[in-house]
Amino acid sequence: YKMALYQIELPGGSGPRKVRFAQGAVFMAACSAGDQEEVAALLRQGADINHANIDGLTALHQACIDENAEMVQFLVESGSDVNRGDNEGWTPLHAAASCGFVQIAKYLIEHGANVGAVNSEGELPLDVATEDAMERLLKSEIKKQGIDVDQARKQEERIMLQDAMAVLSGRGSVAPHPNTKATALHVAAAKGYIEVLKVLLQCSVEVDCRDIDGWTPLHAAAHWGQEEVCTLLTDHMCDMAAVNHVGQTALDVADENLVDTLEELQKKQNVV
Structure with a gap:
């Protein structure tokens, strides 16, 4: 990804x-x-x-x-x-x-x-x-x-949070990247920017939005081992069965350390 x-x-x-x-x-x-x-x-x-x-x-x-x-x-x-x-x-x-x-x-x-x-x-x-x-x-x-x-390395997260707050207040809108179709939600999910994610999810963004390869934010979070992000996305009822363009679910592309967690989250979501 x-x-x-x-x-x-x-x-x-x-x-x-x-x-x-x-x-x-x-x-x-x-x-x-x-x-x-x-x-x-x-x-x-x-x-x-x-x-x-x-x-x-x-x-x-x-x-x-x-x-x-x-x-x-x-x-x-x-x-x-x-x-x-x-x-x-x-x-x-x-x-x-x-x-x-x-x-x-x-x-x-x-x-x-x-x-x-x-x-x-x-x-x-x-x-x-x-x-x-x-x-x-x-x-x-x-x-x-x-x-x-150290501050420079954290700049992206700060800027993304500012941008997300602007969207929440009605002063902007989220658009996918023109080439990759990745959204701010994909980026925040892959990098574990929890506060950014929380704000974006308040903006009624599509939790199962897809990039050019058909990856959802859950695919990105699972692949890059972001456990807290996966929990947050499943709490917002993301589609855990969504497949990318080659038929892979988030579980298929997940970091091996997250497999058990994702299976538990799937059971929890099924109950809900």
């Missing part, structure tokens, strides 16, 4: 910019080929510099992965979002840090990349760094900026 990001749509926003798939694909291909003239021409024609593929990767992500420093610089100077996350919350800096590309990481930081950004696993770029030089760079920048890494 991909613990993908979710969307909260607040009123008054213009929403994500729409581009034709063909144009986006051509733009990504031109960037990957390092053809700056073609990239510039496509941008003049209205291509979205932050166009993302099905995995949420932008051209800047790909340029970082490819260690194409010239394209990284060109995209950033042309307005690419240096803090845009992919479907799993990986920013371009996460990508560069994971690949060990120190000069690219340094350039991104100098141009506003957030060293305290966390992905969907709660990891900072520092947490995915594999090279000593990269770790030194990121630790130095974290110290210089006075970032509290």
Whole structure:
């Protein structure tokens, strides 16, 4: 299960910019080929510099992965979002840090990349760094900026709770992620964000909502070993027999330590 990001749509926003798939694909291909003239021409024609593929990767992500420093610089100077996350919350800096590309990481930081950004696993770029030089760079920048890494790792849960409270008060609505169809309920269930779940369940969200693979929040909670979440969802009468697109129930994908608990919860729900 991909613990993908979710969307909260607040009123008054213009929403994500729409581009034709063909144009986006051509733009990504031109960037990957390092053809700056073609990239510039496509941008003049209205291509979205932050166009993302099905995995949420932008051209800047790909340029970082490819260690194409010239394209990284060109995209950033042309307005690419240096803090845009992919479907799993990986920013371009996460990508560069994971690949060990120190000069690219340094350039991104100098141009506003957030060293305290966390992905969907709660990891900072520092947490995915594999090279000593990269770790030194990121630790130095974290110290210089006075970032509290423990607070940064908890930021997603805080933001999700704020968003959920906004929905509860009628100031927003929950929308699934455009690529994965995962909802805030899926993410909170997978990560054990109990307070977020409690608020969302007060918002009359569909407890058996499904992502693109047919997973319900219970599938996510069971798979990632979130016992308290499973109890909460079954108390709200989620469908424990729901199957994903390959015919698996939550019990089929559950962490082995949760099998007995799920069976007991099923018995309890049957009685109710």
